[in-house]
Amino acid sequence: MQYRHLGKQCLKVSAIGYGCPTFQGTLGAADESRDIRVIHRAIDLGVNFIDTADHNNGNNEELLAKALRGKRDAVVLTSKFGNLRGQPWAKGRDVDARPEYVPVACEASLRRLQTDTIDLYYLHRVDPQVPIEDTIGAMARLIEQGKIRHIGLSEAGPQTIRRAHAVYPITSVQSEYSLWTRDYEADTIPVVRELGIGFVSYYALGRGFFAGAVKNLSDLDARDGRRKAPRFYEENFQHNARLLDALQDIAGDKKCTLAQLSLAWILHQGDNFVPIFGTHQVAHLEDNVGAAQIILTPNELAEIDKLFPPTGAVAGARHDYDRSKELNI
Numbered sequence: 661m662q663y664r665h666l667g668k669q670c671l672k673v674s675a676i677g678y679g680c681p682t683f684q685g686t687l688g689a690a691d692e693s694r695d696i697r698v699i700h701r702a703i704d705l706g707v708n709f710i711d712t713a714d715h716n717n718g719n720n721e722e723l724l725a726k727a728l729r730g731k732r733d734a735v736v737l738t739s740k741f742g743n744l745r746g747q748p749w750a751k752g753r754d755v756d757a758r759p760e761y762v763p764v765a766c767e768a769s770l771r772r773l774q775t776d777t778i779d780l781y782y783l784h785r786v787d788p789q790v791p792i793e794d795t796i797g798a799m800a801r802l803i804e805q806g807k808i809r810h811i812g813l814s815e816a817g818p819q820t821i822r823r824a825h826a827v828y829p830i831t832s833v834q835s836e837y838s839l840w841t842r843d844y845e846a847d848t849i850p851v852v853r854e855l856g857i858g859f860v861s862y863y864a865l866g867r868g869f870f871a872g873a874v875k876n877l878s879d880l881d882a883r884d885g886r887r888k889a890p891r892f893y894e895e896n897f898q899h900n901a902r903l904l905d906a907l908q909d910i911a912g913d914k915k916c917t918l919a920q921l922s923l924a925w926i927l928h929q930g931d932n933f934v935p936i937f938g939t940h941q942v943a944h945l946e947d948n949v950g951a952a953q954i955i956l957t958p959n960e961l962a963e964i965d966k967l968f969p970p971t972g973a974v975a976g977a978r979h980d981y982d983r984s985k986e987l988n989i
Contacts, residue, residue, distance in 0.1 A: 661674050661675065661676075661705060661706025661707065661708075661949070661952060662674070662675040662952045662953075663675060663708075664858075664931060664932070664933075664934055665858070665931075665932075666780075666810075666831050666832045666857075666858025666860070666932065666934065667810065667829065667830065667831035667832060667856065667857055667858050668829060668856045668857075669810060669829060669831055671736065671779070671780065671809075671810055671831050671832075671858070672708075672736070673708060673709035673736050673934055674706055674707045674708045674709045674934075674952075675927060675934060675952040676707065676709075676923060676927075676934065676935055676936070676937070676948065676949055676951060676952050677707065677709030677710065677711055677738075677860065677934055677935070677936035677937075678698075678699065678702045678707050678709065678710050678711065678936060678937070678938070678945070679711045679712075679862055679936040679937060679938040680695075680699075680710065680711065680712040680720045680723070680724055680938060681695075681720075681938040681939070681940060682713075682715045682716065682720060687719075687723065691940075692723060692726070694940060695723060695727070695940060696723070696726060696727040697942060698939065698940060698941070698942055698945055699724070699727040699728075700727065700731070701942050701945055701946070702945055702949075703731055703734050703735065705945070705946065705949050706949075707949060708734060708735050708736050709735070709736050709738070709934065709936070710724065710728075710735045710736070710737055710738065711738040711739075711834075711860070711862075711936050712724050712738065712739050712740075713739055713740035713741075713743070713782075713784055714739060714740065714741055714765065714768065714769055714772075718768065718769065718772040721739060721769055721772035721773045722772050724737075724773060725772060725773050725774040725775070728773075728774075728775075729774075732775055735779075736779045736780060737773065737775065737778055737779045737780070738778070738779060738780040738781075738782065738812070739769050739773065739778050739781060739782070740781070740782040740783070740784035740812075740814060741761075741762070741765035741766065741769065741781070741782075741783065741784055742755055742756055742757045742761075742765065742783050742784045742785055742787065742795075743755060743784035743785045743814075744756055754785075755784075755785045755786070755787040755788075755789075756787060757783055757785075757786065757787030757790045757792075757795040758787070758790055758794075758795075759790075759794045759795060759797065759798035760798075762795065762798035762799055762802065763798065763801075763802065763807075766778070766781065766802055766807050766808065767807075769781075770807065776806070776807075777806060777807060777808065777809060778807070778808045778809070779808075779809045779810060780808075780809070780810045780811075780812050780831060780832060781799065781802065781808040781810070781811060781812065782811075782812035782813060782814045782832075782834060783795055783796075783799070783811075783812070783813050783814065783816075784814050784815075785814065785815055786813070786815070786816050786817075786820055786989050788989060792816075792820050792823050792824045792827075793823060793824070793826075793827050795824075796811065796824045796827040796828050797827055797828075799811050799828070800827065800828040803828075810831035810832070811824075811828055811829075811830055811831060812830065812831055812832040812833065812834060812860075813830055813832075813833050813834070814833070814834040814835065815834075815835050815836075816833060816835075816848075816989070817847070817848060817989050818847045818848050818850075818851040820989060821833060821848070821851050821852065821855070821857070822851060822855070825855050825857070830855070830857050831857065831858060832857060832858040832859070832860050833848065833852050833857055833858070833859055833860070834859075834860040834861070834862055835848065835859075835860075835861065835862070836861070836862055836863045836978070837859070837861030837862075837863075837864065837926065837935075838861065838863060838864050838865065838866045838870060838922065838926070839866065839870060839907075839922055839925060839964070839967075839968040840866050840869070840870075840891065840900070840968060840973075840974040841863070841866070841978055842968075842969075842970040842971070843970070843971070845970050846970070852932070853930065853932070856932075857932070858932045858933075858934065859929075859930070859932055859933050859934070860933075860934050860935075860936060861926055861933065861934070861935045861936065862936055864922070864923060864926055864935035864936060864937050865919055865922055865923070865937050865948075866891075866922075867886055867889070868886070869891070869892075869900070869904065870904070870907075870918060870919060870922035871917075871918060871919040871922070871944070871948075872904070872908070872917075872918045872919070874886070874892070874897075875901075877892065877894060877897055880892070888980050889976070889978075889979070889980060890976035890977045890978075890979070890980055891974065891975065891976035891977070891978070892976070893976060895975070896975035896976035897976075899975040900974055900975055900976070903967055903968065903973060903974070904918070906967050907921065907922075907964065907967055907968070910960065910963060910964060910967075914954070914956075914960070916950070916951075916954055917947055917950075919937075919944070919947060919948050919951070920947065920948065920950050920951040920954055921951075921954070921956075921964075922951075923935050923937070923948060923951035924951045924952075924954040924955075924956055925956065925961070925964055927951065927952065928956050928961060935951075
């Protein structure tokens with residue numbers, strides 16, 4: 661495995677990270693064992709960058725704690741707080757980044773993760789009701805107390821990043837980024853590069869699209885959340901699938917999988933870029949990790965960019981409702 665460094669603090673992480681898939685409720689014993697096997701295999705392959713969040717009242721963190729028993733020192737442990745959507749106790753509030761909530765959320769995550777320190781702790785969503793300086797100040801106090809080691813922001817806009825970084829050095833910004841979600845190249849990514857901050861891309865495979873996981877819409881279960889995403893609507897999916905077929909031709913010429921090509925493209929955007937993906941299958945994990953070894957030529961990168969330019973090629977919006985009040989602010 662190759663390794664990269666996030667931020668001017670040079671947090672060393674694997675070039676490709678593992679993002680723990682979200683779930684609700686309690687996993688059955690078989691599913692729990694399956695997911696723990698995937699995490700153990702990731703660590704065996706040199707993936708030290710493990711990303712989770714306090715989704716659904718911390719279910720993911722509790723599972724990860726089980727997987728990391730005896731292996732905690734082998735990973736850079738990442739979690740997030742502040743996004744209350746789906747939390748059973750949210751009481752109508754979508755985001756909470758109040759300074760008084762920061763230590764409460766952190767202590768709860770530490771307890772669920774069964775660890776003394778979180779290596780990289782993100783504000784999951786910017787709270788428009790709270791000055792970012794106040795939130796970062798509270799997170800910096802967690803560093804002073806030894807509760808966390810590095811600070812990150814998720815889905816933050818360029819001015820928010822600048823203001824936060826002025827309070828305490830930001831190690832990483834995490835946002836959705838893939839061949840069909842490139843809008844952050846217009847403003848956020850230039851600021852990240854300027855300030856020497858790492859950039860971590862989630863949904864790096866476009867929710868499975870760039871892994872070739874969805875050949876036809878019939879492949880999606882009726883309850884699959886992707887059916888609500890406009891890019892997976894029938895009228896848009898057929899257009900996007902044709903673009904994917906052309907990308908598959910490039911992958912074939914390169915003698916790599918579609919997923920490997922798509923992840924390698926992200927890695928080639930800069931030394932501070934690290935994609936993360938989630939999977940329940942060891943075989944997919946092993947395949948995706950191989951992307952770190954793929955070298956793309958300037959001509960190949962240009963060919964990929966022609967298929968999936970920053971804007972205009974893909975049919976369908978990123979979300980089925982207006983999320984402008986919570987993304988990139």
